[in-house]
Amino acid sequence: MTPLGPELRRIVGDAHVLERASQLLAYRSDALPGLRRAPALAVFPGARDELIAVVRALAAHGAPFVARGAGTGLSGGALADGVTLLGLHRLKRILALDPEARTATVEPGVVNALLTRAAAPHGLHYAPDPSSQAACTIGGNVAENAGGPHCLKYGVTLDHVLRATVVLPDGEVVILDRGDEAPGYDLLGAFIGSEGCFGVVADVTVRLTPDPERVITLLADFTTVRAAADATSRIIAAGILPAALELMDRPTIEAVESSIYAAGYPRDAAAVLLVEVDGAAAGLDDDAAAVEALCRAAGARGVRTATDPAERARLWQGRKKAFGAMGRVAPHLVVQDAVVPRTRLAELLDTIAAIGARHRVRICNVFHAGDGNLHPNIPYDAHDADEAARVHAAMGEVMAACIAAGGTITGEHGVGLDKLPYMERLFTADTLDAMCALRDVFDPARRANPGKVVPVHSCREWHAAPAARGLP
Amino acid sequence: MSADHRPATVEALAALVRARAGAPASASGARRGLRIAGAATWMDAGHPVREAEHLSLGAFRGIEAYTPADLTISVGAATTLAELDAATAAHGQWCPLLPWGDDHGTVGATIATATTGPFAERLGRPRQLVLGVECVDGTGRIVRAGGRVVKNVAGFDLTRAVTGAWGTLAVITRLHLRLRARPAVDVTLAVACPATEAATSRLAAFTRGPLAPLGVVAVEAADAAAIGAPGATHLVRLGGNAALVREARTAVGSLGAVTELEAAAWSTIRARLAPAPRLTGWRWDALASRLRDRFDPARILNPGLLGDPT
Numbered sequence A: 001m002t003p004l005g006p007e008l009r010r011i012v013g014d015a016h017v018l019e020r021a022s023q024l025l026a027y028r029s030d031a032l033p034g035l036r037r038a039p040a041l042a043v044f045p046g047a048r049d050e051l052i053a054v055v056r057a058l059a060a061h062g063a064p065f066v067a068r069g070a071g072t073g074l075s076g077g078a079l080a081d082g083v084t085l086l087g088l089h090r091l092k093r094i095l096a097l098d099p100e101a102r103t104a105t106v107e108p109g110v111v112n113a114l115l116t117r118a119a120a121p122h123g124l125h126y127a128p129d130p131s132s133q134a135a136c137t138i139g140g141n142v143a144e145n146a147g148g149p150h151c152l153k154y155g156v157t158l159d160h161v162l163r164a165t166v167v168l169p170d171g172e173v174v175i176l177d178r179g180d181e182a183p184g185y186d187l188l189g190a191f192i193g194s195e196g197c198f199g200v201v202a203d204v205t206v207r208l209t210p211d212p213e214r215v216i217t218l219l220a221d222f223t224t225v226r227a228a229a230d231a232t233s234r235i236i237a238a239g240i241l242p243a244a245l246e247l248m249d250r251p252t253i254e255a256v257e258s259s260i261y262a263a264g265y266p267r268d269a270a271a272v273l274l275v276e277v278d279g280a281a282a283g284l285d286d287d288a289a290a291v292e293a294l295c296r297a298a299g300a301r302g303v304r305t306a307t308d309p310a311e312r313a314r315l316w317q318g319r320k321k322a323f324g325a326m327g328r329v330a331p332h333l334v335v336q337d338a339v340v341p342r343t344r345l346a347e348l349l350d351t352i353a354a355i356g357a358r359h360r361v362r363i364c365n366v367f368h369a370g371d372g373n374l375h376p377n378i379p380y381d382a383h384d385a386d387e388a389a390r391v392h393a394a395m396g397e398v399m400a401a402c403i404a405a406g407g408t409i410t411g412e413h414g415v416g417l418d419k420l421p422y423m424e425r426l427f428t429a430d431t432l433d434a435m436c437a438l439r440d441v442f443d444p445a446r447r448a449n450p451g452k453v454v455p456v457h458s459c460r461e462w463h464a465a466p467a468a469r470g471l472p
Numbered sequence B: 001m002s003a004d005h006r007p008a009t010v011e012a013l014a015a016l017v018r019a020r021a022g023a024p025a026s027a028s029g030a031r032r033g034l035r036i037a038g039a040a041t042w043m044d045a046g047h048p049v050r051e052a053e054h055l056s057l058g059a060f061r062g063i064e065a066y067t068p069a070d071l072t073i074s075v076g077a078a079t080t081l082a083e084l085d086a087a088t089a090a091h092g093q094w095c096p097l098l099p100w101g102d103d104h105g106t107v108g109a110t111i112a113t114a115t116t117g118p119f120a121e122r123l124g125r126p127r128q129l130v131l132g133v134e135c136v137d138g139t140g141r142i143v144r145a146g147g148r149v150v151k152n153v154a155g156f157d158l159t160r161a162v163t164g165a166w167g168t169l170a171v172i173t174r175l176h177l178r179l180r181a182r183p184a185v186d187v188t189l190a191v192a193c194p195a196t197e198a199a200t201s202r203l204a205a206f207t208r209g210p211l212a213p214l215g216v217v218a219v220e221a222a223d224a225a226a227i228g229a230p231g232a233t234h235l236v237r238l239g240g241n242a243a244l245v246r247e248a249r250t251a252v253g254s255l256g257a258v259t260e261l262e263a264a265a266w267s268t269i270r271a272r273l274a275p276a277p278r279l280t281g282w283r284w285d286a287l288a289s290r291l292r293d294r295f296d297p298a299r300i301l302n303p304g305l306l307g308d309p310t
């Protein structure tokens, strides 16, 4: 058999295969700090046929591989440890955009924000809007079941994907859809969020959402974090479904206001809530008034309301650039992700503050409060071993507190490598084993993104003889 | 219908399944399959279940956890839709599954069959409303996937895999569901839309526009009589705050003559218009067969229901 490198070069051309260590440096990490893994080789197909041929060549060689979009993942999911990295950024064509049907079919490397830009002339947009939308790819979004601020009202990636063509790790090409035409198992639902472990997305058909007639953005400021969390609960319980409901605490406000992204947030506030209501023009003012009243009832000092695009953009600026601003505080930034039932938010924020104080780390909370989706972030220096250890310990305690509150360890960033240690705290052995079984349906040889999401030792059958798994 | 088995706990259910999954198939054709029943109002959907004993989930019935301000609820699989509706209505909320069929059906069966209803596009399909499940798969594993939170990407998505699998991968025993606040104003209208092309396209534009209703269903004369609507009509449900509904109502008025009805009309229509279960032509490609093989290799659960290869 031809060695893998030359064979891949034959398929995609010499320029699109990297094998030298110096060339591979850029692919040693994703957006998760402190973890580096070097791939043995990287290959970048430029067309669908090349992608299929590459996956088939990898299969013929029995070679494990890791798909990679833009590498903005925050859980180490796109790290390839001594195996082949399959980069998809060259597959970036929008194959079809149907304004009448409100759908688009795109290749996996299409950048999220560029799809929305292409849909804009038709009064449409792609609703899932991760804060990384200027860089992350639709393929990566499908793999992570990505969310974003506006997912509170509009739903996450799962709610917007109608169909996907997937190259299974053995090279077979399958179409997964919602079963609207012929009844069948929800293999599409099972695939979305499988973190690159079930196969490679070759194209995706997504739903496009009509732009709202009108949008109102409110910024409420609070003198305690608890009051801001309380306002969140009140808004959710009142049955208003804002498009977005984001909370930023004082460390986040400080980071933003001290940066070039200053948005004019009140520096002395303990927390601000950014609330957006949108939809039909009729009745929207009433929703905004109700939100304002609920915030004031929960103790808001002030509420600013913006309707014109420039002023709205200014209120959003701090939220959108919060990660960038925190990134300026220290060389590295852990962007954490966990979810709790919404009524537990205030309590969890207290607990998180106590954990931060105990471990002497600075935790900045900026998160999707309406969904109970916390992002306790820690700017730190990964090269400072003592600080890194304290960050790690604090994160472990935060995860434990979220699990104890009936929550989960990730709402949108995935398990990847980073959250593996918590999987056994969250799920029973039987459940983890069933997850392994689900993976085996798509990738019985477990060559796609090996070692991610479910700890390998949790898979009972994996320890059995290969023959028992139907492998040669 | 009398049940052959009525396990009281999920552990007992797992033991029952495990014993069967482990036993060799008997040449004499002993019945080792289990026909799963929620409220047992279920149908055979064109594929009679072969060689099966009746498994009742009656022990898994009732509201298990409900903190209204979280807008989530945990229920036993045999809880009826009516019970779910009553419990949540008391707090101004609902689980907008509202599937075709009657409200004596169970929540478990609704999720297992992924049955949608007239409001699914706007308010969510079963796969979007179910946040987590407890279930026993065909090998006897007790699986607890997802959870009580509204966003969750921890691990591979077993919840989506069992939703709509018609009980052929796992027996669902408990569910965590997403709730929504009921609309502040909830109006049901029968609209006598003329059957002209112009009227039809006006209706289509309305349902796609910013004032889109929660749902629209075309109702023929015989069914219209059952809800007190004069002749063939479109049943339209509007929801939102007062100003929004007022505006939407004006828009509906331009589509045809309007009669206001009670919201209860929807229960009648959901029951009367429930389509026959569409179980023919289940897609048995390689992935589907592998899924069945991994989760129920001995074909314990609803054998034959989906016309699956043995």
Ligand SMILES: Cc1cc2nc3c(=O)[nH]c(=O)nc-3n(C[C@H](O)[C@H](O)[C@H](O)COP(=O)(O)OP(=O)(O)OC[C@H]3O[C@@H](n4cnc5c(N)ncnc54)[C@H](O)[C@@H]3O)c2cc1C
Residues within 6 Å of the ligand: A030, A031, A066, A067, A068, A069, A070, A071, A072, A073, A074, A077, A078, A088, A108, A109, A129, A130, A131, A132, A135, A136, A137, A138, A139, A140, A141, A142, A143, A144, A145, A146, A147, A148, A149, A195, A196, A197, A199, A200, A201, A202, A323, A324, A412, A413, A449
């Ligand atoms: C500043 C910042 C803000 C962020 N904000 C959000 C947010 O609001 N919401 C949110 O959900 N996430 C957020 N993220 C995380 C990240 O952007 C998302 O997870 C995104 O979906 C990853 O896309 P990517 O193209 O960068 O994927 P990568 O990082 O390249 O890969 C992520 C995973 O997807 C797999 N993968 C990639 N492409 C494919 C494919 N074609 N087929 C199969 N598997 C594939 C990889 O193997 C890997 O496991 C943020 C990240 C950053 C850095």
